[in-house]
Amino acid sequence: MELDGTGNVRGTGEFEDYPVQAVYRAIGYHGSELAELEYDVHRGVIPNDGGRVLDAEGNPVPGVYTTGWIKRGPVGLIGHTKGDALETIGCLLEDRDSLPLAQEPDEHAIIALLEERGVEYTTWEGWNELDAHERSLGEKFTAESAERGTPVQRERVKVVPREEMVRISRKNAG
Numbered sequence: 001m002e003l004d005g006t007g008n009v010r011g012t013g014e015f016e017d018y019p020v021q022a023v024y025r026a027i028g029y030h031g032s033e034l035a036e037l038e039y040d041v042h043r044g045v046i047p048n049d050g051g052r053v054l055d056a057e058g059n060p061v062p063g064v065y066t067t068g069w070i071k072r073g074p075v076g077l078i079g080h081t082k083g084d085a086l087e088t089i090g091c092l093l094e095d096r097d098s099l100p101l102a103q104e105p106d107e108h109a110i111i112a113l114l115e116e117r118g119v120e121y122t123t124w125e126g127w128n129e130l131d132a133h134e135r136s137l138g139e140k141f142t143a144e145s146a147e148r149g150t151p152v153q154r155e156r157v158k159v160v161p162r163e164e165m166v167r168i169s170r171k172n173a174g
Contacts, residue, residue: 029074037064043073051088052095063099065092126169133168134159 001009030044038047038056046066047054053064067088068081092099114121122130137157145152159165 029069031070031073037061044070045073046070051084051091063095120163120166122166122169126166129172130159130165130169131156 002012004010031039031046033039033041034046037053039045040047047058048066048071049060051065051067051071052060053066055061065088067085069075071084071088072080111121134156137159138154141154141157142152145154159168
C-alpha cells in the first residue's frame with residue numbers, strides 16, 4: 001500500500017502471504033446514525049463536547065453522553081477509549097445534580113419498545129443458539145482443514161453480519 005496524498009492509502013498491486021491462523025476485522029469501523037441525535041456522517045461520530053452529546057445548535061443534550069469510537073472516530077487503542085470514558089464520566093459526574101432521576105423500568109418495556117420500532121433483537125436463549133452455531137462452524141472448519149492436510153484448530157467461526165446473527169439466534173430459540 002501507499003499513501004495517496006489525501007491521508008488515505010491505495011493498493012500497489014503487490015501482495016505478500018503470511019502464515020496466520022486467524023484474521024480479525026478490526027479496522028475501518030464507522031459509527032451508525034441514531035435518529036434522535038445529531039451525527040457527523042463524514043467522521044462517523046456523534047457531535048459532543050468532552051462526551052456531552054450536542055444538538056444541532058451545539059448545545060448539550062441533557063443526560064445524553066457518548067464515549068469510544070462513536071465519540072472520536074476509529075482511532076487509537078484500548079487505552080485511548082479508556083481515557084475517553086474517563087472524560088465522559090467526569091462530565092456525567094459534573095452534571096449529576098441537574099440530571100432527572102431515572103424511573104424504575106418495567107421489565108417488559110424494552111421488548112415492547114424494540115417491537116414498536118421494528119428492531120430485530122434476540123434473547124439469551126437466542127444468543128446461546130448463535131454461540132452453538134458459531135462453535136459448530138469452528139468444528140466443521142477444523143475437520144475440513146484436517147482433510148485438506150493443513151489442520152487448523154478453530155474454536156468458532158464468527159458470524160459478522162448483524163442480520164445473519166439475529167436470524168440464526170431466532171432459528172430455534174423461543
